[in-house]
Amino acid sequence: MIVEARNIKKIYKNNRGLHEADFTIRKGRIVALAGGNGAGKSTLIRLLTKQEKPTSGEFIWHQDGLVRYMPDDVDFPSTLTAEEVLGLLASLKKVDRSLQDEILKQVGLYEVKKQKVSSFSKGMRQRLNLAQSLIGGNGLIIMDEPTNGLDPYWISRLKEIMMEERNRGATVLFSTHMLAFAEQLADDVLILHEGRIIAAGEVEQLLVESRCHHLEELWLQKIEL
Numbered sequence: 001m002i003v004e005a006r007n008i009k010k011i012y013k014n015n016r017g018l019h020e021a022d023f024t025i026r027k028g029r030i031v032a033l034a035g036g037n038g039a040g041k042s043t044l045i046r047l048l049t050k051q052e053k054p055t056s057g058e059f060i061w062h063q064d065g066l067v068r069y070m071p072d073d074v075d076f077p078s079t080l081t082a083e084e085v086l087g088l089l090a091s092l093k094k095v096d097r098s099l100q101d102e103i104l105k106q107v108g109l110y111e112v113k114k115q116k117v118s119s120f121s122k123g124m125r126q127r128l129n130l131a132q133s134l135i136g137g138n139g140l141i142i143m144d145e146p147t148n149g150l151d152p153y154w155i156s157r158l159k160e161i162m163m164e165e166r167n168r169g170a171t172v173l174f175s176t177h178m179l180a181f182a183e184q185l186a187d188d189v190l191i192l193h194e195g196r197i198i199a200a201g202e203v204e205q206l207l208v209e210s211r212c213h214h215l216e217e218l219w220l221q222k223i224e225l
């Protein structure tokens with residue numbers, strides 16, 4: 001197990017946010033944090049990445065070391081090259097820079113590594129964002145809407161990269177509002193709706209138990225309750 005969330009709440013002034021989340025993230029799994037707009041996915045990710053503190057409740061961490069993080073949007077210094085951005089992050093994370101070129105190849109930016117980030121398209125910047133999250137260790141990696149800005153080819157490569165990470169022993173937690181994508185890729189899923197967890201567990205088991213063919217059907221069933 002990587003982390004247990006015990007009765008986590010994050011209530012904002014408008015009384016929205018996250019209400020009573022209890023869950024565990026299992027080691028070596030791909031876990032989808034799925035749900036519609038305003039479900040609470042980003043809030044939960046901000047709590048897990050310690051950018052915000054819960055209003056109440058606690059996380060019990062069972063792993064030490066670096067949590068790697070791919071934010072949903074990132075402003076890289078536009079005067080730096082792709083190679084410089086990764087080098088800088090590798091030194092901040094105090095990790096070996098030797099894997100840098102391999103990671104740049106993985107995300108298809110090796111050939112343009114000496115180009116300034118300001119010349120990059122949205123998809124290329126998102127791939128650089130993916131690259132920086134791959135640096136350092138094989139613990140937990142948290143990805144906030146990682147498909148944002150990626151074309152179908154890179155979405156398919158992203159899936160492969162996430163599976164490779166799991167095969168290396170890492171745990172991958174990603175948020176998405178695309179239930180079909182979650183279903184294709186994830187071992188486990190946490191489905192959030194209006195700040196509450198409405199379904200959690202192994203994808204296949206949840207589908208069998210609910211007699212649904214797809215997560216979308218399960219989601220519709222739960223939100224129509």
Ligand SMILES: Nc1ncnc2c1ncn2[C@@H]1O[C@H](COP(=O)(O)OP(=O)(O)OP(=O)(O)O)[C@@H](O)[C@H]1O
Binds near residue numbers: 036
């Ligand atoms: N800083 C904040 N101040 C007030 N309300 C907030 C804040 N952050 C989030 N919320 C509210 O908390 C709820 C959950 O928002 P959150 O951004 O976590 O959802 P999400 O699932 O990531 O949605 P989306 O898919 O639209 O990004 C929403 O009702 C949102 O308006």
